Amino acid sequence: MNDRSPGTSSGLARSIEDPQVAMAERIARWTDGAMLDPIIGFLVPGLGDVIGAGVGLYTVMVAVQKKLPAVVVARMLVNLGIDTAIGMVPVVGDLFDVAWKANKKNVDLLRARHVRGRSRPGDWLMVVGASLLLLAALAIPVVLLVLFFRAVF
Numbered sequence: 001m002n003d004r005s006p007g008t009s010s011g012l013a014r015s016i017e018d019p020q021v022a023m024a025e026r027i028a029r030w031t032d033g034a035m036l037d038p039i040i041g042f043l044v045p046g047l048g049d050v051i052g053a054g055v056g057l058y059t060v061m062v063a064v065q066k067k068l069p070a071v072v073v074a075r076m077l078v079n080l081g082i083d084t085a086i087g088m089v090p091v092v093g094d095l096f097d098v099a100w101k102a103n104k105k106n107v108d109l110l111r112a113r114h115v116r117g118r119s120r121p122g123d124w125l126m127v128v129g130a131s132l133l134l135l136a137a138l139a140i141p142v143v144l145l146v147l148f149f150r151a152v153f
Contacts, residue, residue, distance in 0.1 A: 021110060021111065023062075024058060024059040024103075032103050035098065037049075040052060045090050056103050059106040063076055066110070068109075068117075074127045075109060075123045076110075079100075080106070
């Protein structure tokens with residue numbers, strides 16, 4: 001297969017294709033494009049989403065090997081985390097998997113940031129926002145528990 005044809009817009013980018021990036025792209029094509037992720041999640045609820053996240057970690061590993069900025073790697077992990085957490089909800093999670101396409105998002109980040117070698121403000125916003133949501137999700141039960149004990153005792 002020769003992608004060096006001058007008629008394609010990505011001919012130059014693909015003429016020097018990195019095999020790891022190409023493999024990450026194939027994984028995304030199968031899991032997100034061929035809907036393998038939502039199908040496995042539907043057939044094996046919970047476990048299918050964990051398997052999908054494990055497969056998706058390949059792209060993150062490639063990003064680390066290519067020395068992408070830490071915030072970009074964190075953003076990739078956030079994408080996988082959202083996909084896995086919501087994907088574990090029966091039926092609704094499988095529908096979410098159809099739309100979210102975490103592996104495709106991560107391959108797009110890998111390609112864009114590998115070429116430029118820099119993070120963007122959107123990367124920081126996504127990671128900081130996810131971190132704040134995680135802290136809130138952890139803090140709210142603790143605060144409610146404290147309020148409950150104060151009310152009872």
